[in-house]
Amino acid sequence: MTSKRSLTIAIVAGVVLGLDQATKAWALAVLDDRIIDVIWTLRLRLVYNTGIAFSAGRGLGPILALVAVVIVGFLWSSRRRFGGxxxxxxxxxxxxxxxxxxADRLVRNAAWGRGAVVDFIDLGWWPVFNVADAAISVGxxxxxxxxxxSERRSDGGSRLAAE
Structure with missing residues (x-):
């Protein structure tokens, strides 16, 4: 069961990583010198983010890269808890x-961890983001x-046993 769980998580992570990097490569090739209006306030516009969410923490690239490695390691080691x-x-x-x-932080600059994350999805009323950001939020x-x-099920079982 655990190997199936690990495989599912790894496949989803791989698909997200692949889609993210493919869309960023497209954005770098197409949006370098233009903005594409899509619909309503949605437009595609290339920006670089050296900070964390909403461009906070600019210049903390190496620390953010290290934190990301630790978080990914922790999440992967916690995968047994995610059964559904x-x-x-x-x-x-x-x-x-x-x-x-x-990956952006590691390869978008010669110095380790100082690269900028490529963002290109601009809603006009929300900070510019990318596929990775969207996947993290949905995930x-x-x-x-x-x-x-899970908590509700465990509480419900505890209450029933106590009665």
């Missing part, structure tokens, strides 16, 4: 997204729902 398919998909999305942004929702449901 949605939790596994969520965990794979978070790991894949973290690896996608970590966290899946994981939190799983944790909430």
């Amino acid at each position: 398919p949605y939790a596994q998909i969520g965990l794979g999305c978070v790991i894949g997204g973290a690896l996608g942004n970590l 966290l929702v899946f994981v939190l729902v799983h944790l909430y449901r």
Whole structure:
């Protein structure tokens, strides 16, 4: 069971990482000198982020890269706790997204960890983001729902046993 769980998480993480890097390569090739208006406020616009979410923490690249490695390691070692398919998909999305942004930090500059994350999805009313960021956000929702449901099941069982 654990190997199936690990395989599911690894496949999802790999797909997210691949999609993230492919879309970033496209953005770098196409959006370097232009902005593409898509629909309503959605546009595709190339920006570089050397910080964390919402460009906070600029210049902390090596520390952020190290933190990302630790987080990915912790999440991977915690995979046995995520038994349901949605939790596994969520965990794979978070790991894949973290690896996608970590890859940018590692390869987008000659100095280790000082690279900038490529962002290109601009809603106009939200900070510019990328596929990795979206996967992390969606994955966290899946994981939190799983944790909430698990907690409710364990509380319900405890209350029934106590009565």
